[in-house]
Amino acid sequence: MSQATRVVRNLYRDSVSLMQLSASLGKMSGVEQASVVMATPANVNLLREARFIDGEIAAGPNDLLIVLRGRSDAELGAAMESAEKALNDVPRSHAEEESAGAMAPKSIEMALSAAPAANFALISTPGEYAAAEAMKALRLGLNVMLFSDNVSLEDEIALKRLARERELLVMGPDCGTAIINGVPLAFANVVRRGAIGCIGASGTGLQQVTCLIDRLGLGISQAIGTGSHDLHKSVGGITMLQSIAALARDPETAVLVLISKPPAPEVAQKVLAAASKSGKPVVVNFIGADASAVQGKHLFPVTTLEEAASAAVALARGRRPTTPRVPANGAIAVRLLPTQRYIRGLYSGGTFCYEASLLLGRMLGDATARVWSNTPVVKDDALPDVWHSREHTIIDLGDDLFTRGRPHPMIDHRLRNERLLSEADDPEVAVILFDIVLGFGAHPNPAGEIVTAIGAAQARATKKKRQIAFVGFVCGTPADPQNLERQESTLRAAGVQLAPSNAAAVRLAASMIARKGAARTSRKVAVTR
Amino acid sequence: MKNLLGQPLHVINIGIASFSEPIRAAGAGVTQLDWAPPAQGDRALGDSLARLVRHSQVDEANEQAFAAYAAASPVLEGIGIARDCLPGMKDRMILHAGPPISWERMCGPMQGAIVGALLYEGWAADAARARSMAAAGDIAFAPCHHHNAVGPMAGIVSPSMPVWIVRNAQSGNVAFSNMNEGLGKVLRFGANGPEVIERLHWMRQVLAPALQAGLKVLGPLELKPLIAQALHMGDEVHNRNAAASGLLFKKLVPALLGSGAPTADIAAVAGFIAGNDHFFLNVSMAACKAMLDAAADIPGSSMVTAMCRNGVDFAIRLSGTGAQWFTTPAPVVNGLYFPGYSIADAAPDLGDSAITETAGLGGFAMAAAPAIVKFVGGTAQDAVANTMAMTHITLGRNSGFTLPALNFGGTPAGIDARKVVDTGILPVINTGIAHRKAGIGQIGAGVTRAPLACFTNAIAALARQVSV
Numbered sequence: 001m002s003q004a005t006r007v008v009r010n011l012y013r014d015s016v017s018l019m020q021l022s023a024s025l026g027k028m029s030g031v032e033q034a035s036v037v038m039a040t041p042a043n044v045n046l047l048r049e050a051r052f053i054d055g056e057i058a059a060g061p062n063d064l065l066i067v068l069r070g071r072s073d074a075e076l077g078a079a080m081e082s083a084e085k086a087l088n089d090v091p092r093s094h095a096e097e098e099s100a101g102a103m104a105p106k107s108i109e110m111a112l113s114a115a116p117a118a119n120f121a122l123i124s125t126p127g128e129y130a131a132a133e134a135m136k137a138l139r140l141g142l143n144v145m146l147f148s149d150n151v152s153l154e155d156e157i158a159l160k161r162l163a164r165e166r167e168l169l170v171m172g173p174d175c176g177t178a179i180i181n182g183v184p185l186a187f188a189n190v191v192r193r194g195a196i197g198c199i200g201a202s203g204t205g206l207q208q209v210t211c212l213i214d215r216l217g218l219g220i221s222q223a224i225g226t227g228s229h230d231l232h233k234s235v236g237g238i239t240m241l242q243s244i245a246a247l248a249r250d251p252e253t254a255v256l257v258l259i260s261k262p263p264a265p266e267v268a269q270k271v272l273a274a275a276s277k278s279g280k281p282v283v284v285n286f287i288g289a290d291a292s293a294v295q296g297k298h299l300f301p302v303t304t305l306e307e308a309a310s311a312a313v314a315l316a317r318g319r320r321p322t323t324p325r326v327p328a329n330g331a332i333a334v335r336l337l338p339t340q341r342y343i344r345g346l347y348s349g350g351t352f353c354y355e356a357s358l359l360l361g362r363m364l365g366d367a368t369a370r371v372w373s374n375t376p377v378v379k380d381d382a383l384p385d386v387w388h389s390r391e392h393t394i395i396d397l398g399d400d401l402f403t404r405g406r407p408h409p410m411i412d413h414r415l416r417n418e419r420l421l422s423e424a425d426d427p428e429v430a431v432i433l434f435d436i437v438l439g440f441g442a443h444p445n446p447a448g449e450i451v452t453a454i455g456a457a458q459a460r461a462t463k464k465k466r467q468i469a470f471v472g473f474v475c476g477t478p479a480d481p482q483n484l485e486r487q488e489s490t491l492r493a494a495g496v497q498l499a500p501s502n503a504a505a506v507r508l509a510a511s512m513i514a515r516k517g518a519a520r521t522s523r524k525v526a527v528t529r
Numbered sequence: 530m531k532n533l534l535g536q537p538l539h540v541i542n543i544g545i546a547s548f549s550e551p552i553r554a555a556g557a558g559v560t561q562l563d564w565a566p567p568a569q570g571d572r573a574l575g576d577s578l579a580r581l582v583r584h585s586q587v588d589e590a591n592e593q594a595f596a597a598y599a600a601a602s603p604v605l606e607g608i609g610i611a612r613d614c615l616p617g618m619k620d621r622m623i624l625h626a627g628p629p630i631s632w633e634r635m636c637g638p639m640q641g642a643i644v645g646a647l648l649y650e651g652w653a654a655d656a657a658r659a660r661s662m663a664a665a666g667d668i669a670f671a672p673c674h675h676h677n678a679v680g681p682m683a684g685i686v687s688p689s690m691p692v693w694i695v696r697n698a699q700s701g702n703v704a705f706s707n708m709n710e711g712l713g714k715v716l717r718f719g720a721n722g723p724e725v726i727e728r729l730h731w732m733r734q735v736l737a738p739a740l741q742a743g744l745k746v747l748g749p750l751e752l753k754p755l756i757a758q759a760l761h762m763g764d765e766v767h768n769r770n771a772a773a774s775g776l777l778f779k780k781l782v783p784a785l786l787g788s789g790a791p792t793a794d795i796a797a798v799a800g801f802i803a804g805n806d807h808f809f810l811n812v813s814m815a816a817c818k819a820m821l822d823a824a825a826d827i828p829g830s831s832m833v834t835a836m837c838r839n840g841v842d843f844a845i846r847l848s849g850t851g852a853q854w855f856t857t858p859a860p861v862v863n864g865l866y867f868p869g870y871s872i873a874d875a876a877p878d879l880g881d882s883a884i885t886e887t888a889g890l891g892g893f894a895m896a897a898a899p900a901i902v903k904f905v906g907g908t909a910q911d912a913v914a915n916t917m918a919m920t921h922i923t924l925g926r927n928s929g930f931t932l933p934a935l936n937f938g939g940t941p942a943g944i945d946a947r948k949v950v951d952t953g954i955l956p957v958i959n960t961g962i963a964h965r966k967a968g969i970g971q972i973g974a975g976v977t978r979a980p981l982a983c984f985t986n987a988i989a990a991l992a993r994q995v996s997v
Contacts, residue, residue, distance in 0.1 A: 012565035016545040040570065061570025103918055104563035106952040109582060110921050111541045115560045119532045122552075124544030129566045133543050135579035136951070142541065143533050147548075167531045181538045183557040186548055222534060246530045440551040 001032075001069065004076040005053060008064040011087065012038065014124065016441065018064075019407035021086055026406075026414065028082065030075025031068055035406065036083060039065040040126050042150065050404045061126075108136050122185055123172075124148055130173065131155035138162050138170070146172030146227065147186045156229055160238040169246075170239055175225035176203025177439070179210065187410070189439040190479035194219020196312045197253035199243045201226045201260035204349030205287070205305055207439060207475050209257055211484075212309030212501055214477045218316055221253040231263030237271050244271070248278035255315045256282040257308050261354070262289035272296050281315040283308050287351070288358050288377060305355060306501040334497075334512065335467040340430035343509050344423040345394035346416050348409040349475070350375065352435045352502045353396035357381075359503060360392060363510040374399050389423060394433070410442045417453035424457035424468055431469045431509045432457075435502065436487060438476025447474070447487040451494035458495065469512055470496045473505040568950050568985045578950050578988055580997035581831065587849075587947070587995060590830035594848045595924045595943040598824040598832075598888070602698040603816035605750040608708075608741045610733075612688035615676045615705055619688075621652070622669040626684025626881045627839025628854040629672055632663045636840030636876045641719025641967020642683035643668070648721060649729045650687050656721065674835055674846075677822065678705040679814045679881035682717035682963055683840070690729070691737035695752065695815040702822045706815035708732055711805040712971065717880075719967030731797075739798045742788035743781050750780060752816040753929050756890070759809075760930055760940075765898040766813040767882055767891030768959040768974060773809035778802050814881060817888035824943070826851045829995045831988070832924060833944035836887045836956065836979055840879035840963070845983040847946055850990050857982035862962050864975015874972055876965040883958045883979070889927045889942025892957035892976060893919045896934040901959075907976065915957045915976070916941065922948040922956065946991070949984040 013021075018036045025034035035052055037043040039059035047053045052067050059065050066083050068076045105111035112118055121137035123130050127150025134144045134151075138159065146159075151173035163170040171178055178185040182193045189207055191214040198213075200206035203225060210220050224247075226239040240258070247253045256278060263271060263286065275282040276296035283300045285308040286293075294301035300321055302308045311321030343360065347353035353375055361371045371377070372393040374386040383393060386401050396402075397409040397416050409416050416434070423429050436446045443449060454470055461468050472491055476484040488498055499505035539558030542549045552559040568574040581587055612618055623646050625639055632640070644659040647668070653659035662668060673680050680686055685707070692705040710728055714720040744750070755776050762772035781802065785795045802808050821834045830848035837844055843859040846852065859877035866872065885891035895902070896916035899909040907915075913934055919941040920926070926939030944956055955978035962973040 010565075014545040014547075016547050040566075061566045103914075103921065103954075105541075105560060106563050106565075106921070106954060107567075107948070108541055108543065108562065108951075109948065110952055111560045111562055113921075115539055115541070115558060117537070117558065118539040118541050118560060119536060120538055120540045122540050122542050122544075122548055124542075124548060125564060126566070128572050129570075129575060132567070132572075132575040132579035133564075135576070136582045137541070137543075139579070139583040141532075141583075143530070147544070169530050169533055180533065181535065181557070183538050183540075183555040184551045185540070186545075188551070242530060246534055250534050252535070441545075441547065 002071065002073045002076050004068045004073070004080055005057070006066045006080060007039065007057070007059040008066070008084070008087065010062050011064045012062060013064060013087065015126065016411070019411050021083065023407050023412040025068065025079050025083055026412070028075070028079045030071035031079050032071070033069045033406070034079065035067045037065055038126060039063045040128060042126070042128060046404045108133065108140055108142070112140055119143060120145070120180070122147065124186070127151050127173070131159065134159050134170065135162070138166060138168055141166070141168070143169045144171065145175055145178055145185055145225070146170065147175060148172070149174040153229060153232065153234060156227070157235055160235060164238055164242060169242055171225045172227040174229070175227045177206050177223070178225045179220055179223035181222070184440055187439055187441040188223070189214070189477050191477055192219030193221070195221055195252065195254035195316050196257060197221045197247040197250065197255070198223045198257040198259065199226060199240055199247070200224070200258070201228050201230055201240070202351040204437065204475070205259040205351040207437065208305040208352070208502060209259060209309045209312070211475050211477050212306060213313055215500065216309060216313040218313050221250060222247060231260050231267045231271065233264035233267060237263065237267045240271055241274050244274045244278055248280060254280060255312050256280055257312045258282060258284045259305065259308060260286055262286045268293070272299060275299060283311045283315065283321070287355055304359065304503040306503040334469040336430050336469070336512070337466055339427050340466065341513065342428050343392050343431045343433055343513060344389050344429055345433040346419055346423070347394065347396050347435050348398050348416065349435050349437055350396045350398055353394055355502055356433065356506045357394045359506045360394065360510055363507065364392070364513075374401060389426070410437050410446070413443065413446065413449035417450065420450070420453045421457050421460070424461055427464070427466065429468060431471055431512050433505060433509045434470070434472045436472060436474045436476075436491070438474060438480040438482040438484060438487060440481065442482065444482060446482065447490040451490055454494050454496065469509070471499065471505050471509045472496050473499045473501055565953060567953065569981065571985060574950070574985050574989055577992035577997065578947060581947050581988065581992060581995070582951070584995065584997065586829040587831050587991070590827045590849060591832050591924050591943070591945065594824040594827045594830040594832040597700065598820050598943055599925070599927060599929070600699050601820035601823040603695050603752045603819040604698045605744065605752055605812060606694045606696050607744045608691050608737045609694050611686050611690045611692050611705075614692065614694060615678055615686070617676050619669060621667065622671060622688065624671055624673045624676055624678060624680070624684070624686040625839060626673060626680050626682065626879060627837045628842050628844035628856050630670070630839045630841055632670065634841055636879065637965050637967045638719030638876055638879065638963045639683045639840050641721050642685040642716045644967070645716045645721030645725055646685050646687040649726050650689060672837070673881055674837060676705070677703060677818070679818045679884050680707045680717070681709070681810055681814065681882045682880040682961070683719060684881045685716055689733060691733050693812055693815050695812070695819045697819040697823050698749070700823050702819060704815045704818035704822060706811040706818070708736065709805060709808050709811045711801070712807070714968065714970060718963050718970040720970065721968060735794050736798055736801060739785060739788070739790045739794045740781065742790045743784040746788045747780060747784040752812065756813065756816065757930055760894055760897040761933055763898055763900045765891050765894040765901070765959065766809065767885040768961065769898045769901045770809040770813065771806040773813065774802065774806055777809050777812065810882065813890065814884050817884045817890060820888050821884065824848050829991070831946045831991055833887055833946055836883040836958070837881045838878040838883065840876045843878060843980050843983060845979065845987060847987045847991060849994060850987065853990065855983045855986040855990065857980045857986070860977055860980055862960055862973070862975045862977040864960070864962055864973050864977070866962070866973035870964070870972035874964050876963045878960060878977055879963050880960070882960070886956055886958050887944060889923070889930060889940040892959045893942065894930065894932060894940045895957070895959065896932045899934070918954055919957060921952055922954050946984045946987045950981070950988050953981070955979050955981060
């Protein structure tokens with residue numbers, strides 16, 4: 001095993017460019033792991049914790065750090081060379097091309113003097129610097145989307161209070177997606193414009209609801225992300241409350257959807273009161289909360305993202321929402337052995353993982369059946385070793401535990417593919433459940449990435465005279481760069497059983513297990529969805 | 530949310546560059562930042578800086594400071610003797626360039642120049658004695674800036690040296706500078722041989738009285754129009770003073786001839802001035818100092834009022850923090866070296882002459898001086914680019930100093946330390962390079978940058994001063 005480390009001084013590149021570079025280096029011959037990061041204290045620590053480096057690294061936050069591990073020095077040398085070539089090869093930014101000779105802006109203030117009409121700052125710097133950039137943006141009169149995570153609660157509160165005082169909006173921190181005035185921001189999907197305004201504390205939750213609304217034929221007026229801590233007691237839902245008020249006034253918005261994990265009770269009360277006061281129908285999905293807790297005029301509680309979308313669409317069409325019926329879509333045959341009893345969920349979206357754990361726990365309907373996870377619904381179900389599944393396991397591969405020193409699974413599928421193969425080797429596994437997330441920022445062909453692993457897994461299982469059911473869903477739209485239909489047909493061709501939503505996929509997976517349990521002697525199970 | 534929903538969206542994208550594309554594709558405006566962590570990733574400083582951006586107290590103080598600088602009207606009043614006219618100048622005192630420094634830490638050229646000054650003053654009989662006096666603490670050393678003065682390179686001013694007197698007619702403050710000796714073996718590069726000392730005596734005994742008599746005839750000479758004219762003639766009045774020296778010469782010679790000074794002296798003085806293209810530099814520096822002192826001491830202001838170097842340290846002052854120096858090691862200039870010399874021979878950056886850049890001249894007015902861009906290692910385009918880059922770290926443009934190459938736009942002036950730290954764009958300085966050994970003289974020239982650490986330290990101090 002060889003290792004190579006290089007520091008490139010005073011070269012700053014953004015995290016997505018670096019992830020893409022890491023991913024492409026990781027695919028080079030003889031390279032087992034590749035990590036290209038800015039040498040911030042946080043990044044260096046992560047690499048150290050992942051035992052990717054040891055000892056001190058003489059590099060600072062403005063220096064770029066390349067760490068490679070692999071078979072031989074020669075192969076790592078070649079990879080290092082290609083890394084440096086790629087880093088030197090960065091295309092000139094648009095701004096530079098547009099006015100050759102003019103300097104690309106280096107501060108928000110400088111950008112504002114070039115573009116005085118700017119009204120919005122999208123901030124995706126490393127977390128330790130994000131709050132300062134957001135503070136500057138607010139002071140300069142800009143609304144803010146903080147894509148960055150690792151911003152302290154204290155900073156979040158200070159930023160949001162300042163924003164409220166100045167009648168500006170702060171989305172985030174940790175806000176992965178938003179659609180403002182029809183413009184997709186960060187990891188957003190291309191959805192129709194329409195009359196439904198969504199406000200969500202969860203990025204993938206917002207993506208799912210907006211995409212399902214699109215699938216149901218309607219569109220979005222605004223999709224506002226609040227960041228995952230907004231409904232924390234100490235933040236008090238500042239962004240959610242501002243957004244509800246703004247959408248209440250917005251003439252384009254007829255129906256509101258709120259998506260969040262259950263807020264602190266006093267915050268929930270304020271949010272629901274504001275929602276009720278909006279005068280517009282408001283669909284409320286406090287994921288995992290008791291729907292009966294949501295009461296008030298104009299409020300429509302739902303329990304899944306799928307229901308949130310369908311309720312909003314019904315209300316926008318002037319109908320009362322009904323619980324979506326599970327359409328019977330024909331039977332699909334899967335051969336399961338009696339020993340194959342468990343579902344393994346391999347998720348790239350955190351909210352999908354959480355919703356799946358929750359729904360599966362309810363659907364199994366067996367007090368003794370547990371759903372293990374690295375992000376469990378109840379603490380007791382925390383997976384003791386996140387690298388090894390047991391019984392029913394639903395994991396979020398986007399969790400920090402898995403992304404240390406490597407790119408997020410929405411960009412780089414290697415980790416999930418490896419995990420998928422090892423799950424398939426487990427003779428107790430019946431169903432492998434997964435999400436595919438489309439949209440800007442996601443992998444250009446995620447279905448293509450996973451079907452190679454599925455093919456390999458099926459081949460290995462067949463040798464052991466087993467079949468595995470692969471159940472998935474695609475969160476996306478036909479207008480997304482990856483194209484929903486193309487992604488779905490790739491998956492279908494690989495034998496994946498597709499559901500239109502996460503909730504439907506979980507139902508489908510659960511029904512396979514349930515049917516199997518009901519007919520223990522049957523060798524062939526017909527399932528419907 | 531008064532300016533978001535239903536309004537045209539224009540996004541400033543900070544961080545992941547690929548986020549720009551979908552925004553642009555959706556028809557919204559997007560401006561991509563070429564971002565790197567400010568202050569070399571010093572997070573606490575970055576947080577302080579963020580709270581100073583669009584800070585009303587700072588903005589108002591800066592407006593006031595810049596207005597005072599812009600309104601200043603430096604006038605050449607005459608020539609005096611340092612001991613008589615420099616405030617606080619004491620008997621056994623020697624002033625030097627840059628921030629305070631002890632004898633032991635001084636660079637070679639500065640020590641050499643101080644030895645020369647001791648010989649010139651007659652305090653020491655020889656160089657060895659001069660060194661031991663300096664080392665023994667018999668001489669008080671102080672920065673020129675502490676006595677309203679500036680001096681190029683070593684910047685040595687001793688009590689009996691003649692100094693230029695420049696008054697800001699607008700607010701009455703006065704600034705001083707020593708007189709330029711020419712090139713070659715000169716005190717400011719640390720030379721202290723007999724011909725150097727002899728020249729210094731001649732400057733006091735002949736040059737200064739003649740010029741003083743001439744200036745009496747001429748009356749107070751307004752320097753801003755003269756500098757403005759020189760900018761239109763290819764000077765940036767730091768590293769190129771050929772035009773300004775010529776303009777001054779044109780004013781002085783008729784006045785000298787009418788002054789009643791001895792003809793032989795007038796001939797010698799005229800010959801001396803005509804032979805030195807840098808003669809005006811020291812006048813330019815005093816004028817800049819007079820303009821910037823007008824902007825000093827306004828609480829809360831982040832405007833830089835001085836940048837200077839002593840060959841060891843680089844330092845700046847902010848208006849808001851008054852006399853406090855923010856100091857960091859001076860860089861060695863990676864410039865063009867005369868044949869036979871290299872960066873290994875160079876002393877770190879030296880001299881008070883960066884006062885010109887602080888005032889929006891020198892490197893900030895590089896667009897005016899394409900003739901010397903090769904000398905400092907660049908192209909005519911670089912010259913314009915350098916000036917344009919400085920517009921991003923300054924509070925305004927000096928409409929008194931216009932640049933033909935920029936369509937007669939004013940020079941960028943009034944460095945805002947906040948903007949320096951926020952953008953990472955460092956003030957550009959045109960400079961000569963001294964040999965690190967005393968007395969060898971100038972060995973090159975180039976463009977250098979003021980080091981970031983001065984500005985981050987200054988911002989930290991300002992953040993403590995104003996409530997953030």
